Amino acid sequence: MTRHYNFCAGPAALPTAVLERAQREMLDYQGRGLSVMEMSHRSSEYVAIAEQAEADLRELLAVPDNYRVLFTQGGATQQFAAVPYNLLGHGGQANFLETGIWGKKAIKEAQHLFGRAHIAASSASNGHVEAPRDSDIALSDDAAYLHVTPNETIGGLALDYLPSARRADGVEVPLVADLSSTILSGPLDVSRYGVIYAGAQKNIGPAGLVLVIVRDDLLDRAVDSMPSLFSYRALAEAGSMINTPATYSWYLAGLVFDWLKRDIGGVDVMAEINARKAGKLYAAIDASDFYSNPIAKRNRSQMNVPFVLADSALEGDFLREAEAAGLLNLKGHRSVGGMRASLYNAVPEAAVDALVAFMSDFETRRG
Structure with missing residues (x-):
């Protein structure tokens, strides 16, 4: 399985x-x-x-x-x-x-x-x-x-x-x-x-x-x-x-x-893990001209990270390839479009690492 x-x-x-x-x-x-x-x-x-x-x-x-x-x-x-x-x-x-x-x-x-x-x-x-x-x-x-x-x-x-x-x-x-x-x-x-x-x-x-x-x-x-x-x-x-x-x-x-x-050690430890997860994804978005996040930095959510591609025509390909790579449910809400990665407690740090790596690879190939 x-x-x-x-x-x-x-x-x-x-x-x-x-x-x-x-x-x-x-x-x-x-x-x-x-x-x-x-x-x-x-x-x-x-x-x-x-x-x-x-x-x-x-x-x-x-x-x-x-x-x-x-x-x-x-x-x-x-x-x-x-x-x-x-x-x-x-x-x-x-x-x-x-x-x-x-x-x-x-x-x-x-x-x-x-x-x-x-x-x-x-x-x-x-x-x-x-x-x-x-x-x-x-x-x-x-x-x-x-x-x-x-x-x-x-x-x-x-x-x-x-x-x-x-x-x-x-x-x-x-x-x-x-x-x-x-x-x-x-x-x-x-x-x-x-x-x-x-x-x-x-x-x-x-x-x-x-x-x-x-x-x-x-x-x-x-x-x-x-x-x-x-x-x-x-x-x-x-x-x-x-x-x-x-x-x-x-x-x-x-x-x-x-x-x-x-297993985790309480909410203080969980907060440290969540900060690392969100930090990695926002860093990848901010370092790229291919991806962007619309939210003012002081108001960025650690739990729900929306982002869009510079070329919206590629969003369908991004989502299909992400799913094929085992990265599921990245489609943004129907009211706003784009992508959204929700990084709740149960989403492991390895999942964010895999997403960041996929985003980099997709940008290299399609950017």
Whole structure:
């Protein structure tokens, strides 16, 4: 069997060691005589799996005791609705820092549900290639929270600062962040946020799961008419098991957390590896007149690296030859075109080395 290098933005690569362990445990989990995906989520065996996953995540991110960790469903897109439902029950308005397509989708959902949303700052005027500065952010007088997307998966724009969330009257509102593309890629000061959410299918595990980390004091700000499955309070009180959860995705997420702890050595080491990977690819792009990256250097993402060829007519050949060389899923998002290499935690450094070598060879032959 040949394992190729997978640069997909999501569902993304999973660590080989995790897949091999899941393979070993597929038919008979620890001598129980059944697969994890066949277990009752109420069984003592599965509850132990769920509790260990949460404990490992809390350790990896040093999650403070006054935060709840929720494993729910619907992906990050469902959180576009869940966040305002959970945080606007006391009035006020959702505020947003708009830096790309996913942030824009979150804004659209808040507007759809509540009739309005305030854009506190936006990079739309420059085509989302350079983020607004922190000083550009102007919250509305009735801001209930500030939502940010620190890393835009599609466009490859990343914030180089943690935004302030203070209104003109001096009131600090909760900072809400969609960390789908970056969570667990390095250290994270959870205490700076009110709500963090992340779709699993990039750095956590397979699709079908979304992680939410929410501060205790925000559990009782919900809109009364909110669907019960969206309720952070209800999810927290039920141990994320209001209904049958995505049990196998949760189990695999736990294996990824264990891999990060034991095989990698934690998120500090992971951050060093990710910096090397991104550094190699950006260096190759910048050293060439054949390839280019459109994002301002201070806002370049380490997780999602878009690039284009000087001659766009060669893009099809590039993608076909890359796939033949075992470099998969390099096609850019349909909304922006070009190429995109997603360098999530499970993408090994050797994959970046292989990509850089292929890019150099292709340029030599076709440039």
